[in-house]
Amino acid sequence: MPLPDFPTADQEVIHVHHKGNNLGPFAGPKLVDMLDAGELAAEDPFWFPGMSDWIKLKQAPQFIDHFRAAAKPVGPPPPVPQSRDDQLDAVFGKLIDKSWAYLDEYNFASRIDEIFLGAVITSTLDAGYNLIDLNSDGQNHYLRFENFDDGSRTIFRLNHFTGDLVSSNVIGQKARVMVGYGERVGNIGTIMSALKAEVKSGIFNNAEPGSIVVDADLTSGYIYCQVDMFWSLDEIISRNYDIDYETLAEWIRASNNALRKYLRGRFAN
Known part of the structure; x- marks a missing residue:
């Protein structure tokens, strides 16, 4: 039918x-x-x-x-079997892709030191300071800035210690940073004598992160408070080399603010 x-x-x-x-x-x-x-x-x-x-x-x-x-469910067509030549071409292509990825990681690890240095300079200039001294010893970068309006100074010692791929892959991109804040004082000789006694006592030897160290420059008449820290560069520099200047500037402002209060509280005239 x-x-x-x-x-x-x-x-x-x-x-x-x-x-x-x-x-x-x-x-x-x-x-x-x-x-x-x-x-x-x-x-x-x-x-x-x-x-x-x-x-x-x-x-x-x-x-x-x-x-x-x-x-019957409609699914993707079955994969076309690859020839041996196609398989080898695919393996070769993956080797090249991985090589480029490794090169990108190597370049990032080797360039981030200079990028970090430039970022610190830019952020400190934006905060109203002027760069008056910059030098490097092959391991550390030393920077000194001065605010021409009030005469205060900010100093840095920067050390990017994860420049190799092994350490950076384990703990990330890290830098040891010493930040210092200084002001010119009138009784620098008296303060220097007190500081020498403290140094002799070993109080400031092997300062740990967060420990505030006091130093003075008799020639210029400046007294400085400085602190050692470890900064995570991954938080401020992306893999595309984009820099979070706002966060970096906030770190610098916070450090200066704490050191300024310590300096004025301890050596108030």
Whole structure:
């Protein structure tokens, strides 16, 4: 018996007579699932609107195949098998990609020292200070700034100690930083004598992070408070060499503010 047009996959209009029971209505995909699961049999008669009579499921294989194809999930096409030559080309391509990635890491580790130095200079200049001295000894950078309005000075000793890939990959990009704040004082001789006694006592030997060290320059008449810290360069310099000047400037302002208060509290005239 020819069948009318099949219902759509979402139309629940198919009835099945199974073991004396009338089941349904079902949608076509549901009927196929039940048939494949053994919940229906090929001998079971079925009917949907438009059919003139009931017929057995096995008499309409085109009907079953239609909904089985509709229910089959559509996935990506199976991968095309690669030839041995294509496989080797893919391996070679990955080696080149990894080499570029390694070179990028090496360049970043070797350049970040100069980038950090430039960032500190820029941030300190933006804070109103003028660079009056800069030198390096191959390991440390020494910077001295002066605010021409009030005569105060800010000094730095910068040491980027994770310039090799092994240490930087383990602990990140880190720098040991000494920040100092200084002001000119009138009684520099008296203060120098007191400081010499402190140095002789060993109080300031091997200063730990957060320990404030006091020093004085008899020639210029400045007294300095300085502190050692470790700064994470990953927080202010991205892998794309973008610099977070705002955060860096805030670190410098906070350090100067703390050292200024200590200096004035201890050596107030």
